[in-house]
Amino acid sequence: MSKNAMTSKLTLQLQQAATDPEDIFDLVCVGFGPASLAIAVALHDRGVRAKVLFIERQRSFSWHAGMLLPNARMQISFMKDLATLRDPRSKFTFVNYLKTKDRLVAFTNLSTFLPLRDEFNDYLTWCASQFEQDVRYCQETISILPINSCQEPVKSWQVVSKDVNTNRQGFVTARHVVVAIG
Incomplete structure (x- = not known):
C-alpha cells in the first residue's frame, strides 16, 4: 500500500472515529507508570x-x-505514596496497602519508616491491579495526531499504537492525552 493510500485510509478512519462520541475517550494516558497510576487513583x-x-x-x-536490589530502601517517606498527601482516607494509601497485606503491625515495628523498594513496588503493583480494566498492555504508541480542520482549535486526538507481539496497529480517539513515559 502506498504512503498516500495509507494516509487516505487513516484520514477516513479518523473522520469515522470522530463522528461517534461513544468511541471517544475522555483521557488517554501514554505509559502506565507511577504518574499515570497517580492520575487513575486521583480520578x-x-x-x-x-x-x-x-x-x-x-x-x-x-x-x-531491574533496580529492586535486596534490602534497598526508599529514600523518601511512605507518606509520599499515590494518595496520602492528597487524601489520607483513600483506599490507595500505603498504610491501607500494608493493612490489606497484613503487614501494618510489622511495618510500624521497624526502626525506620522508609519502606523497602521491593515492598513499595508491590504497593504500586497492588494499586495498578485495581485498574486492569482500563489498561492495554503490550501496546507501543506510534503517534499522537490532532483531529481538526485547519481553522479550529484541536478538540480531539488520535492515538495510534501497535501490539508489541503482533505488530498489529490500532487507534483510539481522545479528548485529552497525557504522555507519561518515564
Whole structure:
C-alpha cells in the first residue's frame, strides 16, 4: 500500500472515529507508570466518571524493573505514596496497602519508616491491579495526531499504537492525552 493510500485510509478512519462520541475517550494516558497510576487513583478518589484508557508498552505493571536490589530502601517517606498527601482516607494509601497485606503491625515495628523498594513496588503493583480494566498492555504508541480542520482549535486526538507481539496497529480517539513515559 502506498504512503498516500495509507494516509487516505487513516484520514477516513479518523473522520469515522470522530463522528461517534461513544468511541471517544475522555483521557488517554501514554505509559502506565507511577504518574499515570497517580492520575487513575486521583480520578477514582474524586469520583470522576470519565472514560479513561492507559496504553503501556510493557507486559504488566512494573516500577524500576531491574533496580529492586535486596534490602534497598526508599529514600523518601511512605507518606509520599499515590494518595496520602492528597487524601489520607483513600483506599490507595500505603498504610491501607500494608493493612490489606497484613503487614501494618510489622511495618510500624521497624526502626525506620522508609519502606523497602521491593515492598513499595508491590504497593504500586497492588494499586495498578485495581485498574486492569482500563489498561492495554503490550501496546507501543506510534503517534499522537490532532483531529481538526485547519481553522479550529484541536478538540480531539488520535492515538495510534501497535501490539508489541503482533505488530498489529490500532487507534483510539481522545479528548485529552497525557504522555507519561518515564
